Amino acid sequence: MPTTDFASGDAAGPPRPPQIRPKAPTGIALLSERQRSYLRLVAQHRNSKEIAAETGSSHRAVDKQLLKANALLGVATRFDAARLFADHEAGVEPLPPANTLPSAPPTFPLPPAWPTNEAAANMMSWKQVAAWTFIIAIVTPLGLTAAGMAILTLLLLLGLKPL
Structure with a gap:
């Protein structure tokens, strides 16, 4: 019995739909692995000194890397950057901002x-x-x-x- 590769769509089986992965925001793609590890620790509510002790670097180096990460992601605080990165890792797509207020x-x-039946109240x-x-x-x-x-x-x- 011949084997079929369902992913390639051979005649023996239906083709699988391609895996659709959300696009990463451009800033997240530019983060270094060190910045990513620091943001993971910030998401665990660790401060710079705790992160530095755990990773073997100085707290000033941690602060500097987190500031660079903030700039790359376009956010004001390290907590916003950690939330954005955690959402990205979890596969949550950010919502686009609302352009207009409800009319x-x-x-x-x-x-x-x-x-009336449609509007009983004023x-x-x-x-x-x-x-x-x-x-x-x-x-x-x-x-x-x-x-x-x-x-x-x-x-x-x-x-x-x-x-």
């Missing part, structure tokens, strides 16, 4: 001012509340005036004397 709800078209913005207030303040007197004029017209048409 505010549009003012128009106005949602109904009464409860979820209007202050601009929508101001628009509804303006509409009610203008439409109510106009509607009452029109209704009064219609009643007066009907009374005159029926031959009744208005009061």
